[in-house]
Amino acid sequence: MEKAFRPRVLLLASVCLICQNSPVPFAPAGGKMKKKTALTLFALLPLIALAAEPVRLFREPGGGPGKVNPLTLSDQLLHPSSEFFYNENYFLIAITDGGHYGYVNILVSNTGAKPGMPAVSFTIVTPDKKRLVKDLDYQPEDLKMARDRFDLRVGANSFRQTPAGYELKVGDQTLGMELSYINRVPGFKIGDGRAVFGAKGEDIMYINYPGPRPDVTGKFFINGKTVPVAGWGYIDHSYTLTNPGNFEETWHNLKFRSDTHTLLVSSFGAPAKFERDFALAIVTDQSKVICVATDVRVTEEQVKKDEESGKMYPGRVRYEARGDACAIKAVMDSSRLTEKFDVLAKLDRKAWGKAAKFVINTFIAEPWYFRSVGPVELELTTGGQTQKIRGNAFNEIIFTQ
Structure with missing residues (x-):
């Protein structure tokens, strides 16, 4: 199951078509590889090309190829909007050397019970795969953000920039985190940070990377006990203004x-009306970005139906990408799940979640999250030289349909 560039053709014919499918080579785009279709007509009729809607990924404001641009304070702050589908999110991961891992979503949304409702949701997963979850909902007046620095507070929870990176405090002694993210690669955005779908440019997903390669230290709190944290992490910041289901x-x-x-x-698939899917691959060394690619292929292998969710889930995922400065291959064993959950069931727990569930049911469908953490070997080609690099990876597959 693959993705690639997708030309669209409108066939003006009322006669029978004989269709033959044949694989296509690795082509620009992200996600699943489509197939060319050879059409044999019993009668010759004109074919009229129907242009697919454009997709613009991470270009500079003037339209040129996206560069690696340092984050400004404005990039890092919230971007409030009156649009109903406004959703803005800070997402943080901490993978510990001791086998625990955790992740946090700090969300501001207009699709809850009130416009501008903030929420904090976080999960700690233990080495024996036990999920410990806390969802905290707040009123708009509980959200405080400084304007002269990055310092975000939601109730008693805080996320702020420090000279070394970022500091996070969420939850309490029963379940919580106090973490320091020490940046090894400075935060950045690619181009203007935007993926724009459609000729009108109304459907936009914005993303930047405050913490692409941080070391993480601190503490997890679990039922009054302290778990020391030492490991690695990740931080991104994104927002949308229209229905993501579009x-x-x-x-x-x-x-x-x-x-x-x-x-x-x-990488995610886009509906068939668009000329291509969304894809972005970024490689850093220990101090800087060395390669960016939007030519990405994701191949699902060993696909079987997951009985609980009804989703077709792969036991292995192959990631390949090509940029001007590199070529990338990595294979993730996704069969060893550390998490699997129904998003709608999770949302039932809180008032803001029930409001969000109504929106999801109305406009999206039946989302499920699958996550796995484990070893991966990266094959990286730069400057004509290929090296194999062993490391650890956090992998997500998110079904929105």
Whole structure:
């Protein structure tokens, strides 16, 4: 199951078509590889090309190829909007050397019970795969953000920039986190940070990377006990202003970290009306970005139906990408799940979640998250030289349909 560039053709005919499918080579785009279709007509009729809607990925404001641009304070702050589908999110991961891992979503949304409702949701997963979850909902007046620095507070929870990176405090002694993210690669955005879908440019997903390769230290709190944290992490910041169901289907996300390199891959399918899917791959060394690619292929292998969710889930995912400065291959064993959950069931727990569930049911469908953490070997080609790099990875497959 693959993705690639997708030309669209409108066939003006009322006669029978004989269709033959044949694989196509690796082509620009992200996600699943489509197939060319050879059409044999019993009668010759004109074919009129119907242009697919454009997709613009991470270009500079003037339209040129996206560069690696340092984050400004404005990039890092919230971007409030009156749009109903406004959703803005800070997402943080902490993978510990001791086998625990955790992740946090700090969300501001207009699709809850009130416009501008903030929420904090976080999960700690133990070495024996026990999920410990806390969802905290707040009122708009509980959200405080400084304007002269990055310092965000939601109730008693805080996320702020420090001279070394970022500091996070969420939850309490029963379940919580106090973490320091020490940046090894400065935060950045690619181009203007935007993926724009459609000729009108109304459907936009914005993303930047405050913490692409941080070391993480601190503490997890579990039932009054302290678990020391030492390991690696990741931070991104994103927002959308329209219904994501307009432009996104199944997501594949990979965060890979070794002693020498980081690989970040995000890919999702777009509806057939668009000329291509969403894809972005970024490689860093220990101090800087060395390659960016939007020519990405994700191949699902060993696909079987997951009985609980009804989703067709792969036991292995192959990530490949090509940029001007590199070529990338990485294979994730996704069969060893550390998490699997129904998003709608999770949302039932809180008032803001029930409101969000109504929106999802109305406009999206039946989302499920699958996550796995484990070893990965990255094959990286730069400057004509190929090296194999062993590391650890956090992999997500998010079904939105």
